[in-house]
Amino acid sequence: MRAFTFSSVPLDPERHRAELADPGAGGYASFEGWVRDHNEGRRVERLEYEAFEALAVKEGERIVADAMARFGVSRAACVHRVGSLDIGDLAVWVGVSSAHRGEAFAACRYIIDEVKHRVPIWKKEHYTDGDSGWVNCERCAAAAHDHDHDHDHAHAPAGSGSAFEHDYSRQVALPEVGAAGQAKLAAASVLVVGAGGLGVPVLQYLVAAGVGRIGILDGDHIEASNLHRQPLYGIADVGRAKAEVAAARLAMLNRDAQVDAIAAHATRDNIDELVAGYDLVVECTDNFRAKFLVNDAVVRAGKPAVFASVHQYEGQLQLYRPQPDWPCLRCLWPTAPRDGLVGNCAEAGVLGPVPATLGAMQAMQVLQLILGLHAGASSALVMVDLLTLETRRVSARRDPDCSHVLGASTDAPDAAPVELAFTTLTAAVESGFELVDIREAWERGFDPPHASIPLHLPLSDLVNGRVQFPAQGRYLVICAHGVRSLSLTEHLRSLGQSEVYSLRGGLAALRC
Amino acid sequence: MIDVHVQYFAVLRERAGLSQETVATAAATAAELYEELATRHPFNLPRSMLRVAINDEFADWSRPLGAGDRIVFIPPVAGG
Numbered sequence: 001m002r003a004f005t006f007s008s009v010p011l012d013p014e015r016h017r018a019e020l021a022d023p024g025a026g027g028y029a030s031f032e033g034w035v036r037d038h039n040e041g042r043r044v045e046r047l048e049y050e051a052f053e054a055l056a057v058k059e060g061e062r063i064v065a066d067a068m069a070r071f072g073v074s075r076a077a078c079v080h081r082v083g084s085l086d087i088g089d090l091a092v093w094v095g096v097s098s099a100h101r102g103e104a105f106a107a108c109r110y111i112i113d114e115v116k117h118r119v120p121i122w123k124k125e126h127y128t129d130g131d132s133g134w135v136n137c138e139r140c141a142a143a144a145h146d147h148d149h150d151h152d153h154a155h156a157p158a159g160s161g162s163a164f165e166h167d168y169s170r171q172v173a174l175p176e177v178g179a180a181g182q183a184k185l186a187a188a189s190v191l192v193v194g195a196g197g198l199g200v201p202v203l204q205y206l207v208a209a210g211v212g213r214i215g216i217l218d219g220d221h222i223e224a225s226n227l228h229r230q231p232l233y234g235i236a237d238v239g240r241a242k243a244e245v246a247a248a249r250l251a252m253l254n255r256d257a258q259v260d261a262i263a264a265h266a267t268r269d270n271i272d273e274l275v276a277g278y279d280l281v282v283e284c285t286d287n288f289r290a291k292f293l294v295n296d297a298v299v300r301a302g303k304p305a306v307f308a309s310v311h312q313y314e315g316q317l318q319l320y321r322p323q324p325d326w327p328c329l330r331c332l333w334p335t336a337p338r339d340g341l342v343g344n345c346a347e348a349g350v351l352g353p354v355p356a357t358l359g360a361m362q363a364m365q366v367l368q369l370i371l372g373l374h375a376g377a378s379s380a381l382v383m384v385d386l387l388t389l390e391t392r393r394v395s396a397r398r399d400p401d402c403s404h405v406l407g408a409s410t411d412a413p414d415a416a417p418v419e420l421a422f423t424t425l426t427a428a429v430e431s432g433f434e435l436v437d438i439r440e441a442w443e444r445g446f447d448p449p450h451a452s453i454p455l456h457l458p459l460s461d462l463v464n465g466r467v468q469f470p471a472q473g474r475y476l477v478i479c480a481h482g483v484r485s486l487s488l489t490e491h492l493r494s495l496g497q498s499e500v501y502s503l504r505g506g507l508a509a510l511r512c
Numbered sequence: 513m514i515d516v517h518v519q520y521f522a523v524l525r526e527r528a529g530l531s532q533e534t535v536a537t538a539a540a541t542a543a544e545l546y547e548e549l550a551t552r553h554p555f556n557l558p559r560s561m562l563r564v565a566i567n568d569e570f571a572d573w574s575r576p577l578g579a580g581d582r583i584v585f586i587p588p589v590a591g592g
Binding site: 194196197198199284285286287288291308309310311312314315316332333335337339348350355381383385388392393394395396397460463464 | 521522523525526531556560561563565568569570584586587588589590591592
């Protein structure tokens with residue numbers, strides 16, 4: 001049966017129930033909504049349901065799909081009545097079959113709650129005193145009408161062009177914000193680089209606050225391992241382009257924001273043009289390469305930026321403002337650290353609220369920058385420990401020798417390509433490369449198909465000098481995703497070794 | 513010998529197995545102190561990759577240490 005339907009004739013729960021039968025199901029839960037004879041103290045005689053069906057069916061199907069994905073149930077469906085109903089009639093039916101009862105109950109509850117909340121359905125009650133009124137249309141209530149609702153309903157259903165005005169009253173009420181501040185937010189544009197653990201809260205709060213235009217730069221696809229700290233995404237999104245899913249979700253949050261999905265990684269070729277298109281930049285990636293790329297681009301463009309990073313239970317936050325005395329990321333870290341040498345989320349582990357906290361702090365910094373609330377603006381590196389709740393500010397000063405201060409170009413010319421793409425390892429060997437696996441031993445254990453690359457030099461051993469990278473030869477450096485191999489290859493190139501390349505995208509990018 | 517208060521962050525905290533300690537040291541500078549501590553803790557980051565803050569301010573590695581200084585070794589962090 002279809003996941004969500006409307007019916008203008010009485011519902012037959014026995015028939016719907018039979019359609020959910022599944023040999024793998026150990027249980028079935030259903031909910032029936034009935035027409036009752038009273039509401040808010042008035043006697044009700046009958047009622048009418050009306051729906052904007054094209055939109056409502058789509059939203060209803062989405063709810064049922066969400067529930068199935070979220071709770072892992074085998075089948076689920078919802079049928080809603082439209083038309084005229086009498087007391088005791090069945091108004092809405094939800095059914096779920098599942099291997100176990102817990103998920104069935106939970107999914108059933110989820111579906112009816114979401115349908116009541118999200119699906120544009122209007123109910124007109126006819127009272128015993130002959131009066132009637134439209135009630136319980138939450139979407140209309142949300143639209144902040146200032147007249148009462150005791151009349152025949154004449155509003156256009158949501159989604160058909162009626163103006164939904166986002167309500168910013170709770171932030172406009174702040175004396176420092178006001179209508180003028182809200183107008184500044186609406187006029188602002190922000191580029192968010194990375195839509196992961198940090199980027200998700202940044203995006204949610206900036207969109208919700210009414211920032212006028214937001215770019216999402218992220219070339220990744222959603223992975224199952226992202227969900228614990230990136231709850232903007234759901235199970236059904238795994239494998240989809242992060243920037244696009246994020247843009248779609250955010251569009252549901254606030255229609256005032258123009259959200260540009262840019263499904264690409266930050267590169268030397270695209271970053272300057274992208275930065276030029278926005279007022280300020282929020283750096284939310286998980287790698288040094290992107291952080292320094294963004295740093296150099298905002299320094300060149302003279303735009304403010306908010307940086308953050310996390311490691312396990314700790315985070316670091318740094319604000320950059322285009323002022324002569326302000327330190328940039330390179331003033332603190334003159335030698336850009338190489339990825340893979342200091343843990344990232346994949347290697348070190350992280351709890352979701354850690355990037356969420358740092359991301360919320362970034363969003364706060366952005367709003368402050370736009371609104372001109374500079375009281376707290378400081379060039380200090382802020383270090384937050386979420387285990388102890390201690391915050392430490394370390395004053396940073398501009399480094400007079402920093403390339404950004406000296407005005408030197410930080411845009412190093414591209415040398416010979418460092419990365420090469422192959423679809424199979426055999427193709428690489430046939431092209432004359434000797435393969436070097438720099439993954440740790442435990443990683444090889446989890447990946448039997450690729451555990452047999454003969455030259456195995458774990459990165460940790462290379463970093464600690466326990467093994468040396470061979471000086472002579474033509475090598476293709478390999479790791480799981482191509483990040484560590486790229487770092488090592490760039491490092492070897494900087495030492496003068498020219499015949500060394502990194503496998504682009506790592507083993508994950510191979511065809512088999 | 514002077515007593516200084518040392519704090520570790522991120523990967524250094526993991527390697528040291530503690531987040532802070534008070535150390536009696538003969539080290540004259542932050543650089544010497546780090547090299548000394550690296551013999552006691554299995555640090556895997558060379559000093560060149562770190563920054564040091566003394567009394568809540570980024571400092572040069574060559575800055576002389578004083579009794580009671582609060583020293584923080586800060587590794588760069590990239591997770592997100």
